[in-house]
Amino acid sequence: MACATWFNSSSLTHTFLPVLYRQTAVSTTFLRFSRICSTSRFFSSMNRTSSPVLGHVKRRDAFLSKEDQVASPADLRCEPPLKIVEYPDPILRARNKKIDTFDENLKKLVDEMFDVMYKTDGIGLSAPQVGINVQLMVFNPAGERGEGEEIVLINPKVNKYSKKIVPFNEGCLSFPGIYADVLRPESVKIDARDINGTRFSVSLSALPARVFQHEFDHLQGILFFDRMTDEVLDSIREQLEALEKKYEDKTGLPRPERIEARKRRKAAVGFGKS
Numbered sequence: 001m002a003c004a005t006w007f008n009s010s011s012l013t014h015t016f017l018p019v020l021y022r023q024t025a026v027s028t029t030f031l032r033f034s035r036i037c038s039t040s041r042f043f044s045s046m047n048r049t050s051s052p053v054l055g056h057v058k059r060r061d062a063f064l065s066k067e068d069q070v071a072s073p074a075d076l077r078c079e080p081p082l083k084i085v086e087y088p089d090p091i092l093r094a095r096n097k098k099i100d101t102f103d104e105n106l107k108k109l110v111d112e113m114f115d116v117m118y119k120t121d122g123i124g125l126s127a128p129q130v131g132i133n134v135q136l137m138v139f140n141p142a143g144e145r146g147e148g149e150e151i152v153l154i155n156p157k158v159n160k161y162s163k164k165i166v167p168f169n170e171g172c173l174s175f176p177g178i179y180a181d182v183l184r185p186e187s188v189k190i191d192a193r194d195i196n197g198t199r200f201s202v203s204l205s206a207l208p209a210r211v212f213q214h215e216f217d218h219l220q221g222i223l224f225f226d227r228m229t230d231e232v233l234d235s236i237r238e239q240l241e242a243l244e245k246k247y248e249d250k251t252g253l254p255r256p257e258r259i260e261a262r263k264r265r266k267a268a269v270g271f272g273k274s
Contacts, residue, residue, distance in 0.1 A: 102197035126218035
């Protein structure tokens with residue numbers, strides 16, 4: 001997820017501290033969290049009449065088994081530099097394995113993910129977005145190396161979510177140049193593990209909650225347009241089709257999914273727990 005504006009640092013509370021991989025100095029006034037889109041993209045129209053497409057988005061078939069597979073040490077190895085996987089690469093829809101090995105391979109992967117996130121002006125990144133299908137996400141709402149707090153969440157699950165739904169003009173590193181409104185719960189309570197494997201629970205609100213939900217969806221094989229209303233989706237449909245054609249031209253393979261095949265549907269409400 002990547003957008004640009006100025007964000008009051010008061011929303012970044014000390015509840016983050018148990019999940020930090022590294023912590024750096026936080027500005028006492030504001031935190032700039034990315035540079036991808038203009039400041040105006042932070043604000044979304046509040047007069048939309050459509051309902052949000054949220055938690056009841058269905059997982060892909062690969063996610064329907066009762067038990068998730070566990071990643072091996074080899075699954076956590078990476079060869080830098082990592083590259084962003086773009087839609088409609090099937091990696092973004094594949095199963096993401098749970099992590100139960102907390103070693104140097106994992107720490108290296110986290111380092112490399114932060115590196116590519118900063119280089120691409122992102123504020124959050126999930127492992128499948130760099131071609132590694134494990135349940136891992138990193139983010140820093142400041143969007144700048146050396147500023148803000150670097151958050152690492154492993155095997156995250158949603159425990160609770162707020163009833164209040166808020167709009168936000170989201171972007172995604174796997175969808176370069178595409179931005180559109182997505183409505184999500186304003187706050188969530190999550191369970192996860194930190195970089196050392198320690199279990200914890202934490203409540204997130206405002207921007208951190210937004211970034212978490214966007215990246216958490218990636219770990220479920222859900223992409224941000226899956227949660228858009230038909231009205232909003234229509235505004236980016238041509239851009240999605242252009243990415244599909246780009247995939248075919250680059251790989252020589254047929255596009256694994258087509259946005260034109262998506263049927264119009266009533267938007268669901270709520271936020272699914274996983």
